[in-house]
Amino acid sequence: MKKISLIEKLEKFKKEFYEISKTITQSDVISDPKKYKILLKKYLKLEKIVFLYEKYKKKWNLLQEANSILIEDSDSDLKQLAYIEKKEILENLYFIEKKAYKLLYQEEKSEEDNLEEDHKNAIVELRSGTGGYEACLFVEDMLRMYTMYFKKSGWKYKIINIQKGGIKGYKEIILDVNGKKGVYGNLKFESGVHRVQRIPKSESQGRVHTSAITVAVLPKVQEIEVNINLSDIKKETFRSSGSGGQHVNKTESAVRITHIPSKITVECQEGRSQHKNFEKAISVLRSRLYQNEKEKRLKKISIQRKSLISTGDRSVKIRTYNYPKSRITDHRIQKSFYDLTGFMNGNIQKMINFLKIEEKNKNISILR
Incomplete structure (x- = not known):
């Protein structure tokens, strides 16, 4: 899976998260315990995904900055710092991606299970x-x-x-x-x-x-x-x-x-x-x-x-x-x-x- 594909998937769940966060505060939902419980469960699942997504985006942006320095800057000391920082960022991204894939798999698997029966x-x-x-x-x-x-x-x-x-x-x-x-x-x-x-x-x-x-x-x-x-x-x-x-x-x-x-x-x-x-x-x-x-x-x-x-x-x-x-x-x-x-x-x-x-x-x- 390409990184851009992962970002697109995370963006999709982020959009759904904000839709639910608006809905869950409405009076007709709060007054319906069963509906509120279902939405809250979905909200808490998506909250974890969105948290990782925000973290991922920050690291991704820092990676682009480090790459820019390595390509365009002529200062060797600054390039050395950028290289060390890039290596650290890539390690962080790897662990974030691993967590994100796991959460996405769990979310998509539950959707697939509903379709599988059909x-x-x-x-x-x-x-x-x-x-x-x-x-x-x-x-x-x-x-x-x-x-x-x-x-x-x-x-x-x-x-x-x-x-x-x-x-x-x-x-x-x-x-x-x-x-x-x-x-x-x-x-x-x-x-x-x-x-x-x-x-x-x-x-x-x-x-x-x-x-x-x-x-x-x-x-x-x-x-x-x-x-x-x-x-x-x-x-x-x-x-x-x-x-x-x-x-x-x-x-x-x-x-x-x-x-x-x-x-x-x-x-x-x-x-x-x-x-x-x-x-x-x-x-x-x-x-x-x-x-x-x-x-x-x-x-x-x-x-x-x-x-x-x-x-x-x-x-x-x-x-x-x-x-x-x-x-x-x-x-x-x-x-x-x-x-x-x-x-x-x-x-x-x-x-x-x-x-x-x-x-x-x-x-x-x-x-x-």
Whole structure:
């Protein structure tokens, strides 16, 4: 890293420091203990960086003066003093730079950690909610919508588990979604309650019914990120009730695992191999445990959780699909589109882009 690059980085944090120092003294911030605590923590971190920056600039200016004397002055005694001083300044700059790099790395690493999760693949869980049979049908419609969106995005998916909802539709579907990058970063905005308003085919009087499903999007995590002790796992096998021909119905290839400490249960019955079904179930369990830990951390800083668009809270109604008016409304950003057919055909990126912008704005507003 060149010295000028370091100065530019330090200048950026200095600017942010002075912005926060102005904000933190405002009455509305002081009266909000949670917001004040977050800003104060950021202020104290940046204060250390700015202190080093001021020290660095002074030494840098002295170095330029010493260099000027060595190049332009003809007095040999003065040049000798300048040479000794330059050597001392360079040693001081080296130690300041070392400290600055360490602080900058810590600050930038925390920013990168937030972005790193967005680049992960995802586990997507769809479940029917209120509305009975109609909710199961909507799960099927949403499955179609998402798989068409995956195709447009160049992502691949596998069905981990399916529970049928009767004659048609599904009670639950779990998908493993993989792509080059940004899978979780886009899909995380889908977590929550999706409400549908439409006239069921069985409705003879043409009345609009309301039903709902829940969507949970979890970042897919590696074994090194969440360690699962197999002694904490209760494993059960049973005959698959899903598609797959006679083989899956004759053998106990389906797997149900229960994580005893958290009481989380996962089923997988889509594969013919019990071993592979077990691996898939473990993958889903790992993501759920990771999400639980993430939510615990977010609760500790509730002001941030309330400000973020992508809370992942499945109890919150996030979107309404109104079929009679061909309208989709996202309640988090109060945004409506009037192309329900296109939306249900997988054209959801435009809505996601609006949610991304809002999330970015909300994150910035925390520091203002």
